Amino acid sequence: MILAKRPEIDRFLSRPDPDVRAAVIHGKDRSGVAERAALLCKAITPDLNDPFNVTLLTDTDIDADDGRLEDALTALSMIGGRRLVRVRLGGEKASTDKALAAALKLHAEGGFNPDAMFVIEAGALGRDSALRKAAEASKAAVGIACYEDETGDVARMTREALAAEKVSLSAEALDRFVGRLPRERGLMRQEIERLILYIGPGSGVQLGLDDLEAHLGVEPDASLQDAALQAFGGKPAPAQAGLRRALAEGESAVMAVRQAALHLGKLRRINILQSAGAGAKEAAKAAGVFWKQEAEMLRQARAWRLDDLDRVLESVNTADLATRTTGMPEALIAELLLLEIAARARRMGL
Known part of the structure; x- marks a missing residue:
């Protein structure tokens, strides 16, 4: 199935449906893909470094050993809890795309360990991608495309990050700051964090436009x-x-x-x-x-x-x-x- 609306995506990432066994998260914004994948994976198992319940593979691992992915999806939890199999794709290769699509289809049908969650992070997958098609066609899998954040989403993200540190921007300053932010999510987060440090975490200060311009003026020399x-x-x-x-x-x-x-x-x-x-x-x-x-x-x-x-x-x-x-x-x-x-x-x- 396809998840496209932000509320339904956020809901799934924080509380994944137990009937869903696989998720393909893809898009050009690799930071956005990684951020959403991390949220989903932590909802499955809080400790992403757990050697018993978490397996992390790359496309290189899969290409080097045809049976490694199947072994990971078949394995049972040794200590209880839901297993997580996470695959990060660094490039676009037709053979890997087809192999992952076949594994996802079989896993969604319960062919491997039905209690395992299979999460795949990829770059922008075209509509002809077998992997994308497999995720979107199955009722037990989801496909989530990560597009560039809209201005309203960026403003919301900024307000929430500032509020968590008990600081804020005036309406004019917020518009100015959002307009200056890069649209790559990882870089965006870095600039928001830098602003918070400038204002002073926990200070309760609201920055106006003039003070914000002073901050923007001391951006890298x-x-x-x-x-x-x-x-x-x-x-x-x-x-x-x-x-x-x-x-x-x-x-x-x-x-x-x-x-x-x-x-x-x-x-x-x-x-x-x-x-x-x-x-x-x-x-x-x-x-x-x-x-x-x-x-x-x-x-x-x-x-x-x-x-x-x-x-x-x-x-x-x-x-x-x-x-x-x-x-x-x-x-x-x-x-x-x-x-x-x-x-x-x-x-x-x-």
């Missing part, structure tokens, strides 16, 4: 903004110089990667708005583009299509994680990311 602008414009040397200047001025590599993500989000927003019929200047303004950068951003948006931006987003997310968790040289990670972006841009003619 102009050198980082320029580095991202140059990279997406296909100019590796100026991008590299801007990054090194920013790091010398005390900015962090983490913020450099985040600035690249924000720039990417603006290009995505311009693309989406223009495809919906908005004029170029109107789209740039709605995406939060500084007026002095409008001409260059629109030039870039004409070359960077959504598919290209989605591919770069994978690199941005990988770099963001690496700068915060691996202990590798942060500056080198950020520099390699900008050079990769600039190289892609040059191949597209920028």
